[in-house]
Amino acid sequence: MGLFHRAVVATLPLVPRALVWRFARRYIAGWTLDEAVDEVERLQTIGACSTFDVLGENLEKLEDTAPFLKDALDALDAIASRKLDASLSVKLTQFGLHLDAGHCLKLMRQILEHAGETFVQIDMEDSSVTEATLQAYRSLAADFDNVGIVLQAYLRRTPDDIDAYADLKPVTRLCKGIYLEPPEVAFQDYEKVRAQFLLCLQKLLDNGQYVGIATHDPYLVEQAEAEITRRGLAPDAYEFQMLLGVAEPLRAALIERGHRLRVYIPYGPDWYAYATRRLQENPSIAGHIVSNLFKRRRR
Ligand SMILES: Cc1cc2nc3c(=O)[nH]c(=O)nc-3n(C[C@H](O)[C@H](O)[C@H](O)COP(=O)(O)OP(=O)(O)OC[C@H]3O[C@@H](n4cnc5c(N)ncnc54)[C@H](O)[C@@H]3O)c2cc1C
Structure with missing residues (x-):
């Protein structure tokens, strides 16, 4: 893990959950x-x-x-009743x-x-x-x-x-x-x-x-x-x-x-633990969140 990546990983816990959710959304189907x-x-x-x-x-x-x-x-019932390929x-x-x-x-x-x-x-x-x-x-x-x-x-x-x-x-x-x-x-x-x-x-x-x-x-x-x-x-x-x-x-x-x-x-x-693991894996997205965080703080 490079220096930048380490810095991003260390900073993620400071990021407000609402902001993490905005970026994590693509990795998660939803709450229900x-x-x-x-x-x-x-x-x-x-x-x-x-x-x-x-x-x-x-x-x-x-x-x-x-x-x-x-x-x-419930998930198993949905798979059976909707005949999902899942x-x-x-x-x-x-x-x-x-x-x-x-x-x-x-x-x-x-x-x-x-x-x-x-x-x-x-x-x-x-x-x-x-x-x-x-x-x-x-x-x-x-x-x-x-x-x-x-x-x-x-x-x-x-x-x-x-x-x-x-x-x-x-x-x-x-x-x-x-x-x-x-x-x-x-x-x-x-x-x-x-x-x-x-x-x-x-x-x-x-x-x-x-x-x-x-x-x-x-x-x-x-x-x-x-x-x-x-x-x-x-x-x-x-x-x-x-x-x-x-x-x-x-x-x-x-x-x-x-x-x-x-x-x-x-x-x-x-969703939070999963989302932060995904974001820690992808420094470009996580870096974007962290820079957004600092932008927001400067305002
Ligand atoms: C279906 C599935 C189930 C899994 N189940 C488990 C499990 O039970 N236990 C476990 O420990 N791990 C699990 N993993 C996660 C896995 O171990 C890896 O951490 C993850 O898949 C990244 O490794 P990679 O092989 O894709 O290679 P990497 O080298 O990490 O990624 C290759 C390329 O994929 C892209 N990429 C990878 N991750 C992301 C991301 N988050 N966002 C955007 N692009 C990305 C990037 O372009 C990257 O360069 C699972 C992964 C998959 C796909």
């Missing part, structure tokens, strides 16, 4: 399920499928899991993984039963819960086949995790990883993360797994497409995935070239 459904239906018209994500993570009390359970069940993504700390893993598993079983045919992808959070998340997946996969995991290429452990879970052939979203992690846990070097992403992709495909290739990095997209061609993979054997509001021209090009493309649709009132 209805707004998210509208976005999913709009994306369907351009040939993209979606995954719903109710924003929120790292709850402080187990009681706070109840609204997230309701939100997840899955659901969940973060296990929304269901109390870090407080009581048994409680989290109980709620996840309820969600997976309710989901029926709909697929539920377990997002991967920071490294304090990597092991617990993978273990929860193993436990759920023993009884459900509509559940999958996310692996982060920047984590040093990920190639070993692929081997450890190869027997279950999980449907896997592969992404670079977004949380700030120390060097002993995650590679910090941009090229090293790219190289490990490609290594992990090879391992997953070698094992015959369905991979959600979740990146906006044009280099990785190009390498992944070359790999798909080299292996002669059918379009239903993998998919590309992108975040709402990011890399829309690349997204359109992938759809045009016949790839399945899923867009991640975050929504809900608990």
